[in-house]
Amino acid sequence: MARLVLSGDTGALARSLSLIIDESGEADVLIRSFFPKSGSAQKIGICGPPGAGKSTLTGRLVALYRKAGLKVGVLAVDPSSPISGGAFLGDRLRIQDHATDSGVFIRSLATRGMVGGVSHTIFGAIHALEAWGCDRIVVETVGTGQDEVVIARVADTVVYVTTPTMGDEIQAMKAGVMEVADLFVVNKADLSGAHKAISDLKTALGLGREAGCGGWQTPVLGISALSGQGLPELLAGLDEHARHLRDSGEGRERLKRQYREEVSLYVSRRVYQDALSQMDSHLDELVDHKSDPPSVAARMLRGGAN
Amino acid sequence: MVGNPRRPLRVLIAKPGLDGHDRGAKVIVRALRDAGFEVIYTGIRQTPDMIAATALQEDVDAVGLSLLSGAHMTLFPQIVEGLRRRGLGSVLVFGGGIIPDEDVPRLQAAGVDRVFGPGTPLRSIAEYLKEKLASKTVAR
Missing domain, CATH: 3.40.50.300 (P-loop containing nucleotide triphosphate hydrolases)
Incomplete structure (x- = not known):
């Protein structure tokens, strides 16, 4: 599909945009193929x-x-x-x-x-x-x-x-x-x-x-x-x-600024999603006072980093 | 990145032809927005080609056509045809407006899934779409 988009196909572009916007599993592959442009x-x-x-x-x-x-x-x-x-x-x-x-x-x-x-x-x-x-x-x-x-x-x-x-x-x-x-x-x-x-x-x-x-x-x-x-x-x-x-040369600086934003949003969402996916398993510990929020957060972040 | 398990459904509401009576279309837009849909509205006086091209670019799950001028027998099938030509045969097409009952079977034969007449409860349109499009909310 990426190749079709690169050749100017409108339907393929429409589908690709949906996959990207819906954060589907194929989004990363598409973005990698598009990035040279x-x-x-x-x-x-x-x-x-x-x-x-x-x-x-x-x-x-x-x-x-x-x-x-x-x-x-x-x-x-x-x-x-x-x-x-x-x-x-x-x-x-x-x-x-x-x-x-x-x-x-x-x-x-x-x-x-x-x-x-x-x-x-x-x-x-x-x-x-x-x-x-x-x-x-x-x-x-x-x-x-x-x-x-x-x-x-x-x-x-x-x-x-x-x-x-x-x-x-x-x-x-x-x-x-x-x-x-x-x-x-x-x-x-x-x-x-x-x-x-x-x-x-x-x-x-x-x-x-x-x-x-x-x-x-x-x-x-x-x-x-x-x-x-x-x-x-x-x-x-x-x-x-x-x-x-x-x-x-300001154009180059602005591109850097854009990529910085894109990558940091990517990282924060990835870390956030990975970390929060384990949240439920920790909630009982908190209710039972077996742990506390800072410790749970620290553990979740360690888990999310790998 | 992790796939989005439930994406919002996207619906295009379009007004083909020459009538400018857009209140009905706007009421539907509003009702679907409040029911959790992402709704795109073309505005009035759209040609079948404009509607089909918009459906393609916006990659919608359904197209709703509102028409009160009486030209539905000509325009609705042209829009369905325009969608099919663009590979959008699986996009759900529904309609509403002033459409005589006897025209409905022929519209359905032409690919318009359902026609809603005046007085249709708004909730039933949202429920119809959610039911018809249920399989689409899970990852594409």
């Missing part, structure tokens, strides 16, 4: 509050990249219900124009209990899309707005989407995802207040960063994803950032 696509993270227009913007980006003849993958993440475990994956609705385009692959993902706006299986999903031949991969986060910084450990280029009505420069000064964005986009820039929102963001950015720090000046762009206004500038900004990553 890792790092070949520009991974663009789209984050921002709900309703800012992330999905509509994603749809626009897909259209522009297709016009440029590039192959595009989209991973759109929406939250799983903590109550039912179900999810409504609604991002796709705004990207459906590209449903039958063979150069576009869109997969909706549920967070399945992970916090931070992405799910941990996203790394494997990205490997699969790169193996399939994507030139650009757009990862659209859940849209919690403030704390989805994990996206910076997944994507090469982080776009923060906001709107003219999302608050003043005090909001923009807060820690969190505002710190990790490489490009700021004020969407719905046809609404009143757009100029103030843009200048507030620029002010907030100007408070912190040394001019020319790292050689990348974080742009603040006013766009309208609906009308298309400002999109050519955004596309140019994204390409510019890809060039910056390549030329400055």
Whole structure:
């Protein structure tokens, strides 16, 4: 199946993604075969509050990249219900124009209990899309707005989407995802207040960063994803950032950051699952006071390490 | 990594054709979400090809079609055919909307497993899917 994906087969990619996302037994084998292609696509993270227009913007980006003849993958993440475990994956609705385009692959993902706006299986999903031949991969986060910084450990280029009505420069000064964005986009820039929102963001950015720090000046762009206004500038900004990553060596650092996150999530899940699988056998000891929680934990961890 | 013993079932709810009456589809989306399904919704005005391609990319276990315009006899079989052409013959297809009783046997012969009319209790749709797809929740 891995070979089919590498040859560009859409059905094989769809099946592989499911095996990876469901953490099936075959996932590791697939990821190993896909990994040689890792790092070949520009991974663009789209984050921002709900309703800012992330999905509509994603749809626009897909259209522009297709016009440029590039192959595009989209991973759109929406939250799983903590109550039912179900999810409504609604991002796709705004990207459906590209449903039958063979150069576009869109997969909706549920967070399945992970916090931070992405799910941990996203790394494997990205490997699969790169193996399939994507030139650009757009990862659209859940849209919690403030704390989805994990996206910076997944994507090469982080776009923060906001709107003219999302608050003043005090909001923009807060820690969190505002710190990790490489490009700021004020969407719905046809609404009143757009100029103030843009200048507030620029002010907030100007408070912190040394001019020319790292050689990348974080742009603040006013766009309208609906009308298309400002999109050519955004596309140019994204390409510019890809060039910056390549030329400055920052791209290599970011790849390392992504792999560090992927491997540590892998290790922690493996250790966690292995350790917790023996949990039940220890609970009686605790109830009977034959042992204590720190000792049981230490024993479980030793067991999990081998 | 250890296999996931119970994954959530994935269902695509789609609105083929030209009618924009999507309240029924949205009610189903909501009910299935609350019953623990991962539900993808295409939105309105989808062609059979768009629906089949979406089912492929999303690798869903079932496709639910909602249609109130009367074009079900044309569109539903085309969607089933589009799924089969993409190797998705095992994906469960069910439908709902304004569909005359006399059309149901022919839709079933065309590969639509079940048609739910107005007034169907939401729980019975979730139960139907869980029963039909029971074998799929265990590792793929």
